Amino acid sequence: MAGEQKSGADGTVVLRDRYLVYPGKPLADLNSPYADAFHAEDKRDPKKPLFALVARPGMLVRTDSMRALKGTDSPGLMVLVEWGTMDWPPAQRKAMVIIYERPLGGRAMATWTGDFRRVDEGELGRKVITPIFSALKALRTHNVTHRAIRPTNMFWATPERDRLVLGDCVTVPPGFDQPTLVETIESGMCHPAGRGPGTFADDIYAFGASLALLVQGRNPAPTADDELILRRKILHGSFTVLVGEERLLLQTSEFLRGTLCDDAHERWTAESIELWLSGRRLSPLLAKFEKRAVRGFPFGGGEYLTARELAMAFVRNWDAVAQVVLDGRLELWAKRSLDVKETAEAIVAAVRDAAMAMNDKRNAAADVMVARVCMILDGRAPIRYKGMAAMPDGIGAMLAMAVSAGTEVRTITECLMRDVPKAYFETRESYNPDNSSLDTIFRDLKSWLERPNIGNGIERVLYETNDSLPCLSPLIRDDYVLDVRDLLPALDAAAKRGAVKGSPIDRHVAAFIAVRAKFDIERQLADLSLTEPGRSTVAMLNLLAVIQWRLGQGGLQGLAAWVGTLAQPLINNFHDRERRARLEKEIPKVARDGNLVELARLLDSPEEKTLDHHEFQDARAQWAEIRRETRAIEEGRVDNRRAIQFAQRLSALLSVIVCLATLSLLLLARLF
Amino acid sequence: MAKARKTTPAGRGGKGKSGKMVMVIGLLCLVPFSLPTLLVMFVGLLPTFAAAFAERGVNRYAWICVGGLNFSGLAPWLFKLWFGHHTLDYAYDLVTNLTVLLMSYGAACAGWALYLGLPPLVGMLMAATAQRRAIGLLATQKKLVEKWGDAVKTPDEHL
Numbered sequence: 026m027a028g029e030q031k032s033g034a035d036g037t038v039v040l041r042d043r044y045l046v047y048p049g050k051p052l053a054d055l056n057s058p059y060a061d062a063f064h065a066e067d068k069r070d071p072k073k074p075l076f077a078l079v080a081r082p083g084m085l086v087r088t089d090s091m092r093a094l095k096g097t098d099s100p101g102l103m104v105l106v107e108w109g110t111m112d113w114p115p116a117q118r119k120a121m122v123i124i125y126e127r128p129l130g131g132r133a134m135a136t137w138t139g140d141f142r143r144v145d146e147g148e149l150g151r152k153v154i155t156p157i158f159s160a161l162k163a164l165r166t167h168n169v170t171h172r173a174i175r176p177t178n179m180f181w182a183t184p185e186r187d188r189l190v191l192g193d194c195v196t197v198p199p200g201f202d203q204p205t206l207v208e209t210i211e212s213g214m215c216h217p218a219g220r221g222p223g224t225f226a227d228d229i230y231a232f233g234a235s236l237a238l239l240v241q242g243r244n245p246a247p248t249a250d251d252e253l254i255l256r257r258k259i260l261h262g263s264f265t266v267l268v269g270e271e272r273l274l275l276q277t278s279e280f281l282r283g284t285l286c287d288d289a290h291e292r293w294t295a296e297s298i299e300l301w302l303s304g305r306r307l308s309p310l311l312a313k314f315e316k317r318a319v320r321g322f323p324f325g326g327g328e329y330l331t332a333r334e335l336a337m338a339f340v341r342n343w344d345a346v347a348q349v350v351l352d353g354r355l356e357l358w359a360k361r362s363l364d365v366k367e368t369a370e371a372i373v374a375a376v377r378d379a380a381m382a383m384n385d386k387r388n389a390a391a392d393v394m395v396a397r398v399c400m401i402l403d404g405r406a407p408i409r410y411k412g413m414a415a416m417p418d419g420i421g422a423m424l425a426m427a428v429s430a431g432t433e434v435r436t437i438t439e440c441l442m443r444d445v446p447k448a449y450f451e452t453r454e455s456y457n458p459d460n461s462s463l464d465t466i467f468r469d470l471k472s473w474l475e476r477p478n479i480g481n482g483i484e485r486v487l488y489e490t491n492d493s494l495p496c497l498s499p500l501i502r503d504d505y506v507l508d509v510r511d512l513l514p515a516l517d518a519a520a521k522r523g524a525v526k527g528s529p530i531d532r533h534v535a536a537f538i539a540v541r542a543k544f545d546i547e548r549q550l551a552d553l554s555l556t557e558p559g560r561s562t563v564a565m566l567n568l569l570a571v572i573q574w575r576l577g578q579g580g581l582q583g584l585a586a587w588v589g590t591l592a593q594p595l596i597n598n599f600h601d602r603e604r605r606a607r608l609e610k611e612i613p614k615v616a617r618d619g620n621l622v623e624l625a626r627l628l629d630s631p632e633e634k635t636l637d638h639h640e641f642q643d644a645r646a647q648w649a650e651i652r653r654e655t656r657a658i659e660e661g662r663v664d665n666r667r668a669i670q671f672a673q674r675l676s677a678l679l680s681v682i683v684c685l686a687t688l689s690l691l692l693l694a695r696l697f
Numbered sequence: 698m699a700k701a702r703k704t705t706p707a708g709r710g711g712k713g714k715s716g717k718m719v720m721v722i723g724l725l726c727l728v729p730f731s732l733p734t735l736l737v738m739f740v741g742l743l744p745t746f747a748a749a750f751a752e753r754g755v756n757r758y759a760w761i762c763v764g765g766l767n768f769s770g771l772a773p774w775l776f777k778l779w780f781g782h783h784t785l786d787y788a789y790d791l792v793t794n795l796t797v798l799l800m801s802y803g804a805a806c807a808g809w810a811l812y813l814g815l816p817p818l819v820g821m822l823m824a825a826t827a828q829r830r831a832i833g834l835l836a837t838q839k840k841l842v843e844k845w846g847d848a849v850k851t852p853d854e855h856l
Contacts, residue, residue: 600845641845648841649851651834656853658831668823670756672816677758679815680765680808687769691776 040111043068044124046077048115054132057178059084060196065124067106074127075106079113079120080196083429085218085422086121087195088493088507093167094195101160103128103180103190110495110505118503121196128190130181133239137177137204143242146274150302153239154280156188158298161228165295170222172199174231175207176238198422199223205251206244206267207234210258210287212416213251214337215407219415219423226289229298230263233284237267240277245269252337259333262312263287276301282310289405318362324349332363336402339395340409347391350376350398371401371452389443396445400452408449410440417446417463421490428487428497438483441470466490478554484536498533500524509541513569513578517619520583529587530565538568544575559594563629566595570625582619589616595628600641604633733788737778740792741771744805763808770804771797 038046045066055062055076065077080086091108098104104126113120134141144153157174164171171194178192200220205213209230212220238244245267246254257266263285273281280301283293297307321328322335325342329335339346349355350372360369375397382390396410407416413436415423420437427434440446446467450460473485488494496506496515504515516529530538530553539550549571552564566588573581589612596608608627615623656662728735739746745767749760774797778788791797841849 600848602844602846641849644841644845644849645851648838648849649856651838651841652851652853653856655831655834655838656856658827665820665823668819669816672819673756673758673762673812675819676811676815677761677765680762680811682765684765684769684772687772691772695776695780 036114038111038114038122039068040077040107040109040122040124044075044077044107046079046111046122046124048113052076055127055180057193057196058202060123060193074129075124076127078123078125078193078196080123082116082118082120082503084196085198085425085429085491086493087197087199090169090195091123093169094164097163097167099156099160099163100182100188101156101158101190102163103192105195108195110507119505121505123193123195125193128180128182128192129184130186132177132192133179133181133189134176138244138247140243141176144239146240146277149236149240149277152187153189153236154298155302156182157191157232158295158302160191161225161232162295164228165225170199170225171228172220172223172231173197173202174228174235175203176235178202179235179239198426199419200227201422203231205254206246206249207231207238209289210255210263210333211405211407213255213258214409215414215416215419216423218426219407219413219419221416221419221422223416223418224289225295226292229284229292229294230289233281233293234263234267236277237281237285240273241268241271245271255337256334258287259315259331259337262314264312276306279307279309282312283307286310288313316363316365318358319364320358320362322355322358322362332359332365332368332402333406336399336406336409339399339402340414343392343395343411346395346398347379350394351379351391355398368401372398375401392439393443393445393448396440397448397452400449404452404454408440408445410443410445411436413437413440417449417460417467420446421487424483425487425491425494428483434483438474438486441467441486442474444471479530479532480535480539480550480553482532482536484532485539488536488540496533496537498531498537500529500531500534506537509538509543509572510576510578512538513572513576513581513584516569516587517581517584520587525587525590528562528565528591529584530568538572542572544571546571559598562591562594563598566592566621566625566628570621573621580619581621582617585616585619585621585624586613588621588624589613592624592628599633599637600644601637604637731783733778733783733785734775736785736788737771737775737791741774741797741801742767744802744808748805748809759809759812762812763805766808766811767801767805770807771801773800 036048038048040046045068047064047066050064052062052064055078057078059081060078061081063077063079065075067073067075088108091105094102094105095108096104096106106124106126108121108123110119111122112118113122133144157179161171171191173194174191178194179189180192182188182190198218198220199222200208200212200215201217203212203217203220207230208220209227212223212227215221246257249257254266264282267285268278268281280293280298283297283301286292291310291313293301293307300307315331315333317330318332321330324335324338325345327338329338353376356369356372356376359365359372375394378397379387379390379394392411396408399406399409407414408420413423420441424434424437427437444467447464450464453460470486470489473481473489474483476482476485484497487497493507495504496502496512500519501512501515504511504518506512506515512534516534519525520529535550535553538546546568549564549568553561553568555561555564569584569588573579592608592612596605596612599605599608611627612624615627724735742764745760745764748763749757752759774791774794778791781787
């Protein structure tokens with residue numbers, strides 16, 4: 026979705042001919058961790074307080090959520106007025122810009138570690154719970170999760186500070202900026218980019234956790250690291266970690282116990298909150314603690330009494346796990362100390378599967394076994410494999426962030442190739458229909474990874490799993506191409522900038538087209554990986570021509586000229602040199618019109634190809650016949666049998682003629 | 698098929714033999730009416746008969762070539778016989794006349810000379826034409842390469 030922006034003379038940028046964004050007027054107090062805020066103005070209503078958030082390049086935004094939330098008006102939400110990509114002069118590239126209605130009362134919590142003015146418990150319902158809950162309901166209506174609910178991302182809507190609104194949630198992947206303290210245990214275990222959109226229950230938890238901080242006016246664990254927070258949540262429960270000994274009103278405490286319940290199935294739902302808001306008292310939820318073993322399991326210098334803690338320790342010290350699992354110590358501990366027979370049996374099954382692996386696959390099998398054992402020990406944890414930890418629906422975003430940042434993606438691809446997600450779904454305690462569809466998706470992802478040709482591979486997985494990811498091709502990376510409609514103009518611009526080395530369709534562009542194009546291009550994509558000279562160029566040209574034709578985009582002179590420079594192998598496919606010369610003359614003319622369809626017709630015409638082929642075959646045959654004849658002449662092997670025969674016939678004929686002439690003369694002489 | 702191939706030459710040989718037989722029978726029938734002519738022709742055309750019997754192969758032109766000139770050499774004497782004294786004595790005089798024999802046999806020799814001399818002459822002419830044709834063919838080849846490139850060539854070992 027292109028922004029169709031224009032730049033003003035004073036450096037302002039206009040989005041969709043309506044919203045002015047001022048790069049020279051930053052609003053630091055409204056910044057998000059990965060998006061900078063600037064003053065914005067609506068040309069039709071200049072008095073309306075607006076601001077623009079400019080997502081940082083390389084950050085995966087949430088366009089699906091933008092689309093859903095645009096114009097959504099809720100008392101607890103900053104209204105997302107408009108969004109789109111636009112040239113952003115400070116970065117000298119295109120950027121994603123989101124226009125929001127500006128909250129006027131400041132941020133609820135300025136910094137994560139500092140104290141702030143607490144919200145009075147008596148006003149909690151009116152100022153916080155009611156508006157934010159209505160925002161959550163609005164989000165649920167649009168089937169969107171916020172996943173950025175934290176006090177530092179909440180703003181007072183008015184200068185009177187009578188209502189809180191949720192801040193931006195679309196400039197980063199879901200849960201990316203969330204501190205572990207306000208995330209569920211499972212989400213906290215994930216890599217920030219791999220938390221996934223999650224569910225309404227995750228937002229409810231973050232809401233409860235934020236509320237706990239707001240009523241206290243401080244962060245209850247300002248110095249604790251993520252590891253410690255998770256361990257304490259596992260051992261003591263989230264409510265204890267977030268509220269501690271704080272004295273709260275009964276109804277506040279009840280609300281927090283309900284929303285901070287670590288078991289997602291028992292956590293309060295929207296209906297529970299509705300009842301609470303209407304004054305109904307619900308039966309209080311008691312904290313559930315992890316089952317403790319009689320004796321701790323010694324591992325990596327520590328002793329662990331719960332399976333979840335042990336699984337966390339396993340993930341931290343991955344390479345040492347296989348040994349303790351294979352020698353049966355873990356199974357014994359699960360059976361005797363933890364006294365969970367099912368867990369012990371599942372561990373035995375995981376070990377048996379790993380032992381069946383062939384020698385060369387033993388290491389891989391051991392890694393999968395460790396991942397499976399971690400899943401068995403902690404059935405609610407995310408997919409953890411070596412250094413990665415992500416929810417199934419967060420793997421795509423995690424991969425996108427890693428590729429954007431240029432970091433290692435091998436662990437993620439290895440995880441997909443070794444069917445670790447499948448093991449995750451197999452070890453779930455209860456059936457979830459969503460898992461079946463996810464399992465199918467992961468099967469597809471694996472099949473794409475297994476196909477290394479252009480249009481597949483890791484790039485295909487990247488775009489299949491991230492609708493919001495712009496094309497990451499180095500050719501058009503700065504053009505923020507989200508839609509296939511913007512692809513050809515971006516390539517055309519790249520050509521005009523002079524970036525015309527190699528093919529305009531690289532691995533990223535091919536995969537991007539494969540995923541985002543809504544028309545049939547399978548054949549052209551498959552042909553891109555053909556190795557015969559010129560065949561892949563034909564496929565490239567045809568693919569671009571199909572896109573131009575289907576989208577009705579003309580005037581691509583730069584791109585046509587670029588493709589024209591790559592057309593030499595196609596011209597060389599013709600044998601007739603006169604035909605080649607004619608094509609070389611015509612290509613620049615067609616390129617000047619920017620017509621890729623005509624260019625494709627010129628270079629890949631089946632009639633011309635057939636004619637050229639047949640004429641060439643005839644010429645070959647003629648050459649060979651001539652060669653045979655001339656060689657015979659050179660070697661004196663001229664077949665003169667016929668000549669001799671002819672000469673003999675001639676001599677006989679002459680003889681007969683002489684004979685007849687003699688007879689005639691004699692007869693005439695006798696008669697006259 | 699093999700049977701057919703086997704039978705064809707035999708059939709052809711049989712036909713040739715029967716033709717000769719008809720010719721011999723025809724000549725024998727003429728004996729009572731023109732014995733002098735037959736005598737002169739038999740003696741005068743001996744080189745032709747020799748050529749006809751000696752020549753082997755499918756295309757037998759030697760006896761025609763020799764025979765034509767041989768008959769031309771003998772023809773004046775035959776005319777004398779037919780339009781003069783068509784008697785056996787005269788015929789006998791003719792066949793014992795050295796001039797007659799020299800003329801007819803000399804003409805037969807000329808026939809042989811024509812038959813043997815013309816093919817080499819034609820061969821030489823053909824060779825001269827082939828050289829000129831080769832130049833034309835090479836020019837055509839060159840044009841083909843100019844139009845289609847080296848790919849149009851077929852390596853000699855594949856010819």
